[in-house]
Amino acid sequence: MNEQIVNPIILSFKVAALATIFAFLVGTFMGKWMSRRSFPGKNIVETFFLLPIVLPPSVVGFLLMIVFGRNSIIGKGIEWLFHQPVMFTATACVIASTVVAFPLMYQSVKTGFESIDLRIEEASRVDGANEWQTFRFISFPLAKKAILSGIVLSFTRALGEFGATLMFAGNIPGKTQTIPTAIYVAMDTGNMTLAWTLVLIMILISLLLLTTVQTISREK
Template sequence: MNAIMLSFQVATLATLFSFLGGISFGKWFSKKSFPGKSVMETVLLLPIVLPPSVVGFLLIIVFGRQSVIGQLVESIFHQPIMFTTSACVIASTVVAFPLMYQSVKTGLESVDSTLEDAARVDGATEWETFRFISLPLAQKAVIAGVVLSFTRAMGEFGATLMFAGNIPGETQTIPLAIYVAMDAGNMTLAWGLVGVMVMFSFLLLTIIQLLGRKA
């Protein structure tokens, strides 16, 4: 039960951070061209294709106790980032963000620019144009990004194991609990957790299918 609650909490926070980052970067990259854009986009999308162990390794390098960021955080909060719930959230956010970003960017690129230009002519600011024109018209893509990001965050395993560890009640999410249950031969628990993941993932993917039919 602890693993289930922790997974939902971590996935919710990771999705929130992915949403905020995806909206910001998606808006920027969907409408602007500049030198190095392709390289920057490639960096943002790398977690999709990188092995989870590589993502976990890079997170340790960036946030570990020997890094500048890690030392700064430890000096402020008097504890390292690694092997904490925060590490779970960071790992899940990193792997979920590309799905959110790609969905938001695709949705914003599909918005008719003449509608946005008309809003500007009528006196709307860039923020008002984005808030009341662009974002509502791209809402199906945004919702799909939220669903995909949440599902991906719920299923994160490799990067979390390396960066956050497998501490019951602290960093042990559903995928890690399944691994431990299988290793211990507790098939009843393993099947129960697998069932939760399958049913929840099926529900979320069904939502995406319904959104696609209404598009």
């Protein structure tokens, strides 16, 4: 198969998989923590978590450039540690995709944990289970459906990320070119055969993933 098709697909799946793992780890921790706590400013914190959903992708990309750019403290630290800047690398693709996927994971997980009867978790603690055991054997299994939905939605969102990735990671074939950016370039250069091929692949993948979410939601 043409490398112009294969390479963006492989990179997109790798980036989406890594972004989903990071979104799952952070989103599950924060979703569980926020689901049972009330404190001044909680709404502000949650608004910040969900902000990437409503912000234009170009704004997200711009902010990532500011935070991880070569003139920032974080950017300088990364460049000193790894001897190269993070911008215009596959790592930048993962960061951008993680940022936009995290809100979906967080919101789904938080909703799942909030739906658990608090008395069930309290009964576990009364029976001698510690917080980790309660989470592992009670909370996590009961919220499994919401967590699985969050994972699929996060993967789908990461796979389709375009604007922030284009600004922060660029569009380097074989290095940072994902399916969405490859479609953009194909359209821009008039290669409609390549564009249509990638578009149809994305539609099929999206349909499959959305069907998976609906199946999970219908399960008892």
